[in-house]
Amino acid sequence: MYKYDQYDQAMVDARVEEFRDQTRRRIAGDMNDDQFKPLRLKNGLYLQLHAYMLRVAIPYGTLNSQQMRKLADIARKYDRGYGHFTTRQNLQYNWIKLEEAPDILAELATVEMHAIQTSGESIRNISADQYAGAAADEICDPRPWAELLRQATTFHPEFSYLPRKFKIAVISAKTDRAALRWHDCALRIVRNEAGEEGFEVYAGGGMGRTPFIAYPIRDFLPAKQIFSYLQAILRVWNLHARRDNIHKQRMKILVHELGEEEFRRQVEEEFQNFLALGTDFPQAEYDRIAAYFTPPPFETGLSEEIDRSDPDFALWVDRQVAPHKAPGYAIANISLKPIGGIGGDITADQMDVVADLAERYSFDDLRATHVQNLVLPHVRKADLYTVWQVLREAGLADANLDLVTDVIACPGLDYCSLANARSIPVAQEIQRRFADMDRQLDIGELKIKISGCINACGHHHAGHIGILGVDRKGTENYQLLLGGSGAEDTSQAKITGPGFDEAGIVDAVERTVERYRDLREPGERFLDTYRRVGLDPFKEAIYG
Amino acid sequence: MGSSFRFRDDTPHEEPAVTLDAFLEQEDATAVRLEAGEDARQLIPYLDRLQLIEISFPRFRDGRGFSSARVLREAGYKGELRAEGDVLIDLIFFMRRCGFDSIVSEHSLNPVDVDAALNRYHHVYQNATDNAVPIWKLRHG
Ligand code: HEM
Ligand code: SF4
Numbered sequence: 001m002y003k004y005d006q007y008d009q010a011m012v013d014a015r016v017e018e019f020r021d022q023t024r025r026r027i028a029g030d031m032n033d034d035q036f037k038p039l040r041l042k043n044g045l046y047l048q049l050h051a052y053m054l055r056v057a058i059p060y061g062t063l064n065s066q067q068m069r070k071l072a073d074i075a076r077k078y079d080r081g082y083g084h085f086t087t088r089q090n091l092q093y094n095w096i097k098l099e100e101a102p103d104i105l106a107e108l109a110t111v112e113m114h115a116i117q118t119s120g121e122s123i124r125n126i127s128a129d130q131y132a133g134a135a136a137d138e139i140c141d142p143r144p145w146a147e148l149l150r151q152a153t154t155f156h157p158e159f160s161y162l163p164r165k166f167k168i169a170v171i172s173a174k175t176d177r178a179a180l181r182w183h184d185c186a187l188r189i190v191r192n193e194a195g196e197e198g199f200e201v202y203a204g205g206g207m208g209r210t211p212f213i214a215y216p217i218r219d220f221l222p223a224k225q226i227f228s229y230l231q232a233i234l235r236v237w238n239l240h241a242r243r244d245n246i247h248k249q250r251m252k253i254l255v256h257e258l259g260e261e262e263f264r265r266q267v268e269e270e271f272q273n274f275l276a277l278g279t280d281f282p283q284a285e286y287d288r289i290a291a292y293f294t295p296p297p298f299e300t301g302l303s304e305e306i307d308r309s310d311p312d313f314a315l316w317v318d319r320q321v322a323p324h325k326a327p328g329y330a331i332a333n334i335s336l337k338p339i340g341g342i343g344g345d346i347t348a349d350q351m352d353v354v355a356d357l358a359e360r361y362s363f364d365d366l367r368a369t370h371v372q373n374l375v376l377p378h379v380r381k382a383d384l385y386t387v388w389q390v391l392r393e394a395g396l397a398d399a400n401l402d403l404v405t406d407v408i409a410c411p412g413l414d415y416c417s418l419a420n421a422r423s424i425p426v427a428q429e430i431q432r433r434f435a436d437m438d439r440q441l442d443i444g445e446l447k448i449k450i451s452g453c454i455n456a457c458g459h460h461h462a463g464h465i466g467i468l469g470v471d472r473k474g475t476e477n478y479q480l481l482l483g484g485s486g487a488e489d490t491s492q493a494k495i496t497g498p499g500f501d502e503a504g505i506v507d508a509v510e511r512t513v514e515r516y517r518d519l520r521e522p523g524e525r526f527l528d529t530y531r532r533v534g535l536d537p538f539k540e541a542i543y544g
Numbered sequence: 545m546g547s548s549f550r551f552r553d554d555t556p557h558e559e560p561a562v563t564l565d566a567f568l569e570q571e572d573a574t575a576v577r578l579e580a581g582e583d584a585r586q587l588i589p590y591l592d593r594l595q596l597i598e599i600s601f602p603r604f605r606d607g608r609g610f611s612s613a614r615v616l617r618e619a620g621y622k623g624e625l626r627a628e629g630d631v632l633i634d635l636i637f638f639m640r641r642c643g644f645d646s647i648v649s650e651h652s653l654n655p656v657d658v659d660a661a662l663n664r665y666h667h668v669y670q671n672a673t674d675n676a677v678p679i680w681k682l683r684h685g
Contacts, residue, residue: 007679151669157641161607238611279671285680
């Protein structure tokens with residue numbers, strides 16, 4: 001895992017002082033809230049319905065036990081004893097006081113963490129495959145590139161007042177676990193015929209009210225030119241995006257308006273310009289960073305056996321454990337989606353438990369996922385049973401990864417001032433309806449994603465089943481969408497028809513699922529059946 | 545109200561800045577003002593004779609001027625580059641890095657705070673249009 005040197009540390013320390021000063025100027029009245037807002041947003045501080053929310057960056061979703069324990073401490077000391085893992089691998093606190101925010105940032109800085117550029121119109125924290133460095137199917141670990149880009153995009157002078165937020169994701173496996181093409185800029189590491197590393201680049205993705213799937217802009221970009229290319233994309237967008245309508249300023253809109261060809265042409269032109277400026281980081285710096293991501297000292301000669309005699313454990317292994325590249329090891333997913341809980345929420349005590357497990361059983365390495373779960377990336381198969389027992393003790397041993405109860409839901413009307421409808425209670429009701437494990441397993445992979453409004457924080461466009469809260473004459477109303485995907489088979493979900501009230505939407509989900517069970521052919525997931533038969537049979541089931 | 549900061553030693557240029565359209569019609573103007581959204585690259589053929597380019601920041605959130613400034617400096621412009629308008633303290637550090645050497649803000653900014661903001665970060669992660677040495681270079685000599 002990456003370690004700060006004196007420069008990185010000085011940077012976050014200076015940031016804390018800067019924010020302290022900005023907060024002081026705001027409290028002293030030297031700035032109005034309109035002027036202060038973009039500054040606090042660049043430090044992850046949002047104003048929600050009831051309090052401030054602080055979003056802490058977890059670069060590329062990787063953290064260690066010391067950092068997790070610090071997150072737990074902060075939850076106890078400054079919040080109400082819990083935190084919330086988000087769909088971009090970050091962590092949010094929901095009950096923060098403005099005057100304490102600088103102190104929290106100072107605490108984070110002691111463990112090499114920050115909240116820099118986690119919100120606002122900036123280049124956001126970069127997300128990555130949560131199985132990076134462990135996945136059996138990756139070309140290489142994508143995180144050195146993510147770290148290099150983290151540095152390159154931190155306080156970028158030209159791109160700190162962008163038209164809108166800008167989100168980057170990096171993966172290197174064929175399987176997409178990062179909702180890659182739903183990002184403004186999506187990078188997949190590939191090798192060309194000569195064996196050289198490069199990026200497949202996609203641009204102009206995003207959710208919100210006008211969803212677009214990023215389109216391929218470059219098949220192969222030599223890896224070491226990535227910063228030039230990224231700056232070219234950003235400059236074209238920064239110069240030409242509209243500035244008169246906040247809803248039309250994301251890069252996806254510009255790409256759409258210019259057309260893919262013209263956008264690509266302008267980027268290539270600007271790219272030549274940046275190449276000539278020599279802003280790319282040298283190989284030596286890449287090598288320095290990459291050295292922090294060398295694989296941990298895996299033991300050899302380990303047994304591949306897992307004792308499955310405890311049926312509950314066997315069930316958990318089947319759902320939560322993924323293949324690891326090193327023999328004798330496994331990737332263990334920790335569900336943050338207990339039935340009837342709040343997806344992504346975790347208490348401070350649970351954070352400590354997970355930190356201990358990471359330290360003892362996973363080379364001190366821990367990951368957050370965009371599906372709002374956690375991962376112990378490097379667990380010896382022989383240790384899985386012990387790990388599971390500890391998780392079960394802490395209420396963290398649900399076995400529902402990618403199943404119908406592994407729901408993503410945004411904070412919705414329970415927290416968010418922009419919401420039309422509540423998301424969390426709908427997610428909980430769906431979980432209760434499908435709680436029976438045999439039924440969940442029979443239904444198989446089914447990704448439900450819920451947003452409380454058109455901003456799509458809950459990824460409803462990418463849900464196999466998506467739910468969108470809308471406001472209908474002042475009452476909460478929900479639309480149902482089908483057929484989205486945030487995986488390598490990316491697609492955008494389609495609205496089925498008229499909306500439902502809270503009870504009605506859960507019934508509609510159930511009717512959809514039952515129709516799938518009638519229609520499916522052997523081995524078909526919900527999404528496969530939907531793609532084969534189309535929307536109509538489902539509409540019939542839903543609306544009769 | 546309002547305040548200005550200049551980071552150059554030469555004597556300020558007195559000629560009033562004309563609009564881009566007017567500039568492109570007049571052969572002899574030496575100062576020009578770019579509104580946000582106007583294409584700085586149109587000035588590239590004339591950079592030698594220009595002594596002042598003023599770039600407007602109509603709202604502090606509108607960051608187009610940062611790119612315009614860099615485009616001009618990258619093309620070799622050496623004269624005064626001024627940011628004018630809704631310039632707040634926390635923008636100035638980035639403006640300096642993008643090549644601005646003159647600030648005319650519609651706000652009365654406290655010079656002590658401006659100074660603190662400009663000197664807060666001792667190092668930078670990336671190259672821009674200033675002399676700052678990026679951290680990667682410090683790391684590798
Ligand atoms: C106070 C709470 C929140 C507010 C006010 C808020 C606001 C917004 C807004 C306005 C957008 C639309 C951006 C656009 O269309 O350009 C958005 C998108 C998004 N938000 Fe939130 N959000 C909040 C909480 C969250 C949380 C808790 C998460 C994660 C669990 C989240 C994740 C996202 C994601 C993934 C998107 C979609 C990004 C995209 O359009 O590509 N947000 N949010
Ligand atoms: S989708 Fe809407 S309701 Fe949900 S968190 Fe985002 S802005 Fe709030």
